[in-house]
Amino acid sequence: MADPKDTKTEIIDLAENLLLDRGFNGFSYADISSVLGIKNAAVHYYFPSKSDLGIAIIQRAKERFAGWTRGERMAGRSAAEKLEAFFRLYLKFFEAGQQVCLGGALETDFKTLPADMQAETQKFASAFLVWMGEVLEEGRKRHLFSFPGEAKDQAILILSSLQGALQMTRAAEPSCLHLAIAQIRRSMSKK
Numbered sequence: 001m002a003d004p005k006d007t008k009t010e011i012i013d014l015a016e017n018l019l020l021d022r023g024f025n026g027f028s029y030a031d032i033s034s035v036l037g038i039k040n041a042a043v044h045y046y047f048p049s050k051s052d053l054g055i056a057i058i059q060r061a062k063e064r065f066a067g068w069t070r071g072e073r074m075a076g077r078s079a080a081e082k083l084e085a086f087f088r089l090y091l092k093f094f095e096a097g098q099q100v101c102l103g104g105a106l107e108t109d110f111k112t113l114p115a116d117m118q119a120e121t122q123k124f125a126s127a128f129l130v131w132m133g134e135v136l137e138e139g140r141k142r143h144l145f146s147f148p149g150e151a152k153d154q155a156i157l158i159l160s161s162l163q164g165a166l167q168m169t170r171a172a173e174p175s176c177l178h179l180a181i182a183q184i185r186r187s188m189s190k191k
Helices: 004-022 029-036 040-046 050-070 079-095 102-108 115-141 151-171 176-188
Strands: none
Touching (some): 029 040, 079 176, 102 115
C-alpha cells in the first residue's frame, strides 16, 4: 500500500493541476480517484469536503510563494531581477499547457467558492499584492522603475495584467502573455 503521506500529496498535486487547468468547479473527487486509481472514499479520508482540499491547495501555494520570496535565489537580487523572476513564474504556467495561475483560477470562481475558501483566496491574493508592492517601491527608490501613483496601485495593474494575459492565451493568441510582459517592462522603464 502507498505511504499515506504520498497519497495525500498526490491528491493535492493532482487537484492543483486540475484547478489550474479547469477551475475549482471543473473537477470532482471522481476525477482525482480515477487518475490515482483509488476510491472516492480515500480522497474523502484526507479531505472530507472539496473545500478542505481547496484550502490545502491554497495554503501550500502560500507557503511555496513565501519560501520563494524569502529563499536563497531571491536574496540579494535587485527589484528588477525579482520582477523578472516573477514574470518567469507566469511563463511557466503558460508552458505547462496554458494553465492559469492559482490566483487567476480562484478569482474567476470566487463567487462560487465556499466562504472558507474565499477567505483563504483573499489572503493568498493579498500576499502577492504586498510582495509586488514592496518590490516596486524598492525599485522606484533605487531608480530602477518609474511609474505614476502608489506602488500598490502598480502592483494591482501588473498582477491583473499577467493574470488576464495568461487567460487570453487560451482564447486569443499564445503571444498575449509575452506581449503583456514586454509592455509592463516598457511602461516602467526609466526614461
